[in-house]
Amino acid sequence: MNILKDIRDFFFPRTCACCGKLLSSQEEGVCISCMVSLPATGILNTPENEMERRFWGIYPIERATSLYYYARGGAVASILHEMKYHGRKRLCRQMGRIMGAELIGTGFFDGIDFIIPVPLHKNRMRERGYNQSELLARGISEITSIPVLTDVMRRIHNNATQTHKSAFERWENTEGLFGVTEKAALLSGRHILLIDDVLTTGATISACLDALRSVDSVKISVVTLAWAKS
Structure with missing residues (x-):
């Protein structure tokens, strides 16, 4: 197996999503040097943390957390860019596994029945070929064994990218963005975990929460x- 991996790496060199250096056979997606320098939020499963408070008055969520701080042009931004636009599906799953491994010992996943990734519109899915949030969810599921559901919520509109929009425009751009399917009845009385790649204003997640009401x-x-974090 290691020989096959070495042959694969020879013909298809794997590079770090942050610094671009060649990865060793023991590294996956991000080199060890870059991984240890990523700006961790340190939130983990802290009750009533600042990210959780972003949703107060919007929806009574149970818990909220994020692994790393995002800054434009930073290492985390490079990872997200590679995940979304360069077809790095293995990187998506690897980052999901890291999320699962970091959080599983904190009790964050206790009592959660299903993991639900923020869905892409079918047109965007067709263009990209995958949903990076779903692959993150799959990675977490590998660590936690919590099943992933992708057919209980749908994206109604193929809205324009949020990247260069103001905070107000982001909220306006997500109004009525999601809906639930008939299979959402399965979620009644259950505890679900919504997952997305990055939280900015919270508009996308809030639109999901509205749909799940x-x-x-x-x-x-x-x-x-x-x-x-702003």
Whole structure:
């Protein structure tokens, strides 16, 4: 198996998503040097943390956390860019596994029944070929064994990218963005974990929460790989 991996790496060199250097056979997605220098939020499972408070008055979520701080042009931004636009599907799953490994010992996943990634519109899915948030969810599931559901919520509009929008425009751009399917009845009385790659203003996650209001007695927690703390 190691010989096959070495042959693969020879013909298809793997590079670090942050610094671009060649990865060793023991490294996956991000080199060890870059990984240890990523700006960790340190939130983990801290009750009533600042990220959780971003949703107060919007929806009574159970828990919220993010692993790294996002800064434009920084290492975390490079990882997200590689995940979303350069087809780094293995990197997505690897970062999900890291999220799972970091949080599983804190009790963050206790009582959670299902993991639900923020869905892409079918047109965007067709263009990109994958949903980076779903792959993050798959990585977390590998660590936690919590099942991933991708058919209970759908993206109604193929809205324009949020990248260069103001905070107000981001909220306006996500109004009525998501809906639930008939299979969402499965979530009644359950505790679900919403996952996305990055939290900026919180508009996208809040639009998901709005869509899930129709589900009876559902409990919701939130986790993202990165957080653009303002």
